[in-house]
Amino acid sequence: MNPVAAPADASLTTLFDARRLWRGRARPTQADGIPTGLAALDDALPQGGWPPTSLSEILLPMDGVGELQLVLPALATLASRDRPVMLVTPPYLPGVAGWSARGLDMRHVVIVQAASSIETLWAMEQSLRSAACSAVLGWPPQADDRALRRLQVAADTGQTPAFVFRDRRHVEHASPAALRIELETRPAPQLRVRKCRGAQPPAHPVPLPRRGA
Amino acid sequence: MLWACIVLPHLALDTLQRRRPPGEQPLVLIDGPLQARHVLDADAAAQATGVRAGQPLTTAQALLARFEALAHDPDLTAQQHDLLAAWAYRYSAEVLRLPDTGGRGAVALEVQRSHRLFGHWPDFEKKLRDDLTAMGFRHRLALAPTPLAARALAEASDGAAIDDPGRLRQRLARLPLRHAGLPGRSEETLAGMGVHQLGALLALPRAGLRRRFGAPLLDHLDDLLGDSTHPLPRYLPPDRFDLRIEFNFDVENIASLAFPLRRLTGDLADFLAGRDGGVQRFVLSLGHRGHAPTRVVVGLLQPERAPAALFELARGRLERVALAHPVVFLRLRATELPPFVPGGRDLFDQRPEHAIPLEQLQERLRARLGDSAVYRLQATVDPRPDQAQRIMPAKADHVAPTTRPRPTWLLPRPIPLRGHGLRILAGPERIESGWWDGGDLRRDYYVLETADGQHAWAFCPPGERPRDEGWMLHGWFA
Numbered sequence A: 001m002n003p004v005a006a007p008a009d010a011s012l013t014t015l016f017d018a019r020r021l022w023r024g025r026a027r028p029t030q031a032d033g034i035p036t037g038l039a040a041l042d043d044a045l046p047q048g049g050w051p052p053t054s055l056s057e058i059l060l061p062m063d064g065v066g067e068l069q070l071v072l073p074a075l076a077t078l079a080s081r082d083r084p085v086m087l088v089t090p091p092y093l094p095g096v097a098g099w100s101a102r103g104l105d106m107r108h109v110v111i112v113q114a115a116s117s118i119e120t121l122w123a124m125e126q127s128l129r130s131a132a133c134s135a136v137l138g139w140p141p142q143a144d145d146r147a148l149r150r151l152q153v154a155a156d157t158g159q160t161p162a163f164v165f166r167d168r169r170h171v172e173h174a175s176p177a178a179l180r181i182e183l184e185t186r187p188a189p190q191l192r193v194r195k196c197r198g199a200q201p202p203a204h205p206v207p208l209p210r211r212g213a
Numbered sequence B: 001m002l003w004a005c006i007v008l009p010h011l012a013l014d015t016l017q018r019r020r021p022p023g024e025q026p027l028v029l030i031d032g033p034l035q036a037r038h039v040l041d042a043d044a045a046a047q048a049t050g051v052r053a054g055q056p057l058t059t060a061q062a063l064l065a066r067f068e069a070l071a072h073d074p075d076l077t078a079q080q081h082d083l084l085a086a087w088a089y090r091y092s093a094e095v096l097r098l099p100d101t102g103g104r105g106a107v108a109l110e111v112q113r114s115h116r117l118f119g120h121w122p123d124f125e126k127k128l129r130d131d132l133t134a135m136g137f138r139h140r141l142a143l144a145p146t147p148l149a150a151r152a153l154a155e156a157s158d159g160a161a162i163d164d165p166g167r168l169r170q171r172l173a174r175l176p177l178r179h180a181g182l183p184g185r186s187e188e189t190l191a192g193m194g195v196h197q198l199g200a201l202l203a204l205p206r207a208g209l210r211r212r213f214g215a216p217l218l219d220h221l222d223d224l225l226g227d228s229t230h231p232l233p234r235y236l237p238p239d240r241f242d243l244r245i246e247f248n249f250d251v252e253n254i255a256s257l258a259f260p261l262r263r264l265t266g267d268l269a270d271f272l273a274g275r276d277g278g279v280q281r282f283v284l285s286l287g288h289r290g291h292a293p294t295r296v297v298v299g300l301l302q303p304e305r306a307p308a309a310l311f312e313l314a315r316g317r318l319e320r321v322a323l324a325h326p327v328v329f330l331r332l333r334a335t336e337l338p339p340f341v342p343g344g345r346d347l348f349d350q351r352p353e354h355a356i357p358l359e360q361l362q363e364r365l366r367a368r369l370g371d372s373a374v375y376r377l378q379a380t381v382d383p384r385p386d387q388a389q390r391i392m393p394a395k396a397d398h399v400a401p402t403t404r405p406r407p408t409w410l411l412p413r414p415i416p417l418r419g420h421g422l423r424i425l426a427g428p429e430r431i432e433s434g435w436w437d438g439g440d441l442r443r444d445y446y447v448l449e450t451a452d453g454q455h456a457w458a459f460c461p462p463g464e465r466p467r468d469e470g471w472m473l474h475g476w477f478a
Helices: A010-017 A039-044 A069-077 A098-103 A117-129 A145-158 A169-170 B011-019 B044-048 B059-063 B076-088 B114-119 B120-133 B147-156 B167-175 B186-192 B196-203 B208-211 B215-225 B253-273 B307-319 B357-368
Strands: A056-059 A084-087 A109-112 A135-138 A164-166 A177-186 A190-196 B001-009 B027-031 B038-042 B068-071 B096-100 B103-108 B140-144 B243-250 B279-288 B291-304 B327-336 B377-379 B389-391 B409-416 B423-433 B441-449 B455-460 B470-476
Touching: A039 A190, A056 A069, A056 A145, A056 A169, A069 A135, A069 A177, A084 A117, A098 B377, A109 B196, A109 B357, A117 A135, A117 A145, A117 A164, A117 B357, A145 A164, A164 A169, A177 B441, B001 B076, B001 B120, B001 B147, B011 B027, B011 B059, B011 B076, B027 B044, B038 B059, B059 B253, B076 B096, B076 B103, B076 B243, B076 B253, B103 B114, B103 B147, B114 B120, B120 B140, B140 B147, B147 B167, B147 B215, B167 B196, B186 B208, B186 B377, B208 B215, B243 B253, B243 B279, B253 B279, B253 B307, B253 B327, B279 B307, B291 B307, B291 B357, B307 B357
Parallel strands: A056 A164, A056 A177, A084 A109, A084 A135, A135 A164, B027 B068
Antiparallel strands: A177 A190, B001 B103, B001 B140, B027 B038, B096 B103, B243 B327, B279 B291, B279 B327, B377 B389, B409 B470, B423 B441, B441 B455, B455 B470
16 A cells, blocks of 8 residues: 555645645645745745745844845735735834835835834734735734734734744744744854744755845 | 604613613613602613602602612703714605604604615614614604604504505594694693594594694694695704713723723714715814813724724724823714715625725724824935935835945944944945035945844944944944
8 A cells, every 4th residue: 555645535635735734755735935035945945935824933143134135035026005015113214225125115115113012913913914914024022922823813814924023032932933934143144944834844054145235 | 655753762761871881770860850850761670670750769769779860961862862863864865853852752764765775664674673772772663654643653552554645544543642742731631621542633623623722733633644734844964973971970091981982983883874974083072070171083094984993993092092180071073074985895805804905904003003103114315324214205206226235224323333353344335415404424334244143234434444343333234
């Protein structure tokens, strides 16, 4: 009997398609991810890019290590007049010239300044649920497991990709995010996929080319 | 013509009761001079203990240990009566507001011409009853060829219908006289004459009636039977909305205002639906004892009339208010009521069910986080980094992006960059400008890599190029 026979049961196929169940080394059934603009990273991710309806968590050692460079190519393809990209409580002012140089039309980027962590999470959740944005990026100062789970559910409900940027020290804690990427600067600029729903995270880091400087 | 009449036997009590959160003390409505207070109406909890309309207040006090006694406010009842007429205007262009005494009221509406829109009478009747129940008004309903006949019929038997004008006289003849709403004291006088049914009154000669009771009684009978040539005055909805809820206790925190606010915005939505309009701006006033009221302006980007959206936006604005004094009344005023154009949605829209348009999302965020919390940025032609971008006005023009390295994060103001092992990746780029407006600036900008691997955009005085100290950080190449 062939151990890797195609599943006859329709419900099993559903589970495979939803990536709730995966086979050891099998490639995903469909690559519906949003291309990251980094071929090496696309290859490492089961959906071939950012999960389009889930929460992605990006863990940083400090600001300015290439975290925006990682997401800007995808945002440049997503942002449009009808469905802008939402930035909720960014830690600095987005530099218009820098973002435009990466291909983003800043008319399609909406910035929301919330005063507290709770309001940041609330604004992110509202934006995700509304399905009126093409992507929602957030920098909550504090977010626990429950808050991230709410964002994950909201991203799923609104069918919108969500990105949350957090400090690297959270890497130890479990997270409901569908994808977790940790940025490293030593020995070289690189990123490690810590978790990706639907596959085993790749063992090797992906080099991150720094450009624009 | 066919008229539906809605009799509101407990209008004054329901008006007060629907503004109170449920589950409070029994409510008794009282009226009359201070020395001779009597019970005008009582809610179900009070009725259960034997309190009845017409009893002296002392009797109610003897029957009930704890209850809330509220004095009848005719102005408030009249205001609510107006709102119900505005609600009825949604169903018909011909609405009559029939006033009554003793905290009661009635609204009549012509329904025959609205049949095609709202269905035939049993369906139409159900719509009206569902609306009234949802608004919290007990009611009696009947259908007849004239508004006054419909009212008499509703008083006599709830749910009755006469749709044949030929049988009107015959059906009315059987009604007791007290339901006919006769003017003045004529009912008592007629009872003294042994006339107890409408049929007996209609059989009396008109000339004798005119001599004994005057013209008002005959006019009333003509209106009742539809023989009148003077139509009753029609109700016209006002072009502004103003409603207030008085509290008979001090409200200390904003959260307790949610319930009355929901009623106010719900009434506003009903009013708007009646005149097929929307609201773009309304003012909430929080009244204080001995201080000027706190005004909360709720502005919207486009006309809106959905009750849930109005409530949510108003609550978002209200939650940002810091209460300096206790609140004694809440008032909602809307003077600009533009036409409402419902937003269209594509039949094959693939978006999730509870999706809301971008405008509505931005409004919701602005309502809670403040007007200036949601914005977009735009590049300007100014070369100075501090002025190279600004918050985007409503109408934006496009500026070609520069080809020089520019950071993706910009610090609101430069700070000293501390660190060792800084490595210069690019630079210098001299920016020298602003002599014309006093914001003179001469800097050499460099792209630096810190020992931790961050890419920084930093500057120093022109021509200096320090090693580790003396850099000013202005942005990150994130």
